[in-house]
Amino acid sequence: MNRQIGGNLNKVRNIGLYNIEIWKAAGMALDRVEIVWLSDEISRHGDEYWPLVMDIARKNTVSGLTRSLRIRDPTEGLTSDEIFNPCLQCASMLFQKEFICRKIEYAFCPPNVVKDNPCLGYIRYVILPLFGKFEVVRKKENGGDKTFLSMEELAADYVSGALHPSDVKLALAKSLNDILQKKLLTIDHQ
Incomplete structure (x- = not known):
């Protein structure tokens, strides 16, 4: 409980609602976003x-x-x-x-389809810009580990079937959790 705002859960939620309004004002399209x-x-x-x-x-x-x-x-x-x-x-x-x-x-991640694929969208707009790469860890019999440095390279493998949706999802979840962990460590050391 955050004592800086009096430990009041309603105030915590109000601050969250305020942040959502800031995102809207900044031009974020929230129509396809689920606030959790x-x-x-x-x-x-x-x-x-x-x-x-x-x-x-x-x-x-x-x-x-x-x-x-x-x-x-x-x-x-x-x-x-x-x-x-x-x-x-x-x-x-x-x-x-x-x-x-x-x-x-x-998550929706249709095989061999790049267009309107939300998992690949996260990789294109979040993971690659932040990390400069997207790392997929796979068993040798499934093609082995691979590091993608561009969306074009990843899209080519995905469309051809060389990269499976389940491999994308596992690597995406790991990358998102890495971002979360990095952010939490940054907050902790401020």
Whole structure:
């Protein structure tokens, strides 16, 4: 819970809604975007999320958890939610990773079709610009690992069938999770 905004869940959601309005004002086309609130996902999948939180709590000590807090003297005046919050944050990160993998696994990705293929769109507009490459890890009998440096190269393999949708999806989920992990590490060290 973010204490900077008073720990109020309604304020957290209002800030999220404000960000959506900023995206619209900036010209983002949100008509084909699904906004997913982590709090809603946690509510829907509580039977998976809360055991993960408790597992993280069991595997860490109080001194280890307090080291992750961004306060000067973690020994004075801590409330139990401040100590427990790192467990929630860690579980949320792990939960989001699983959520991304699950969403990409069921994403529309027609074989041999590049046009209007949302998975390939993510690669074209997000992965390649950020990483300069798209890495596919496959078994040797399926063609072995391959690194694509351009969308044209990837599209040629995809249209020919040399690159299978399931390989694209696995590599895309990994790349998206790498972006998420990189962003979370950046936030953590600011």
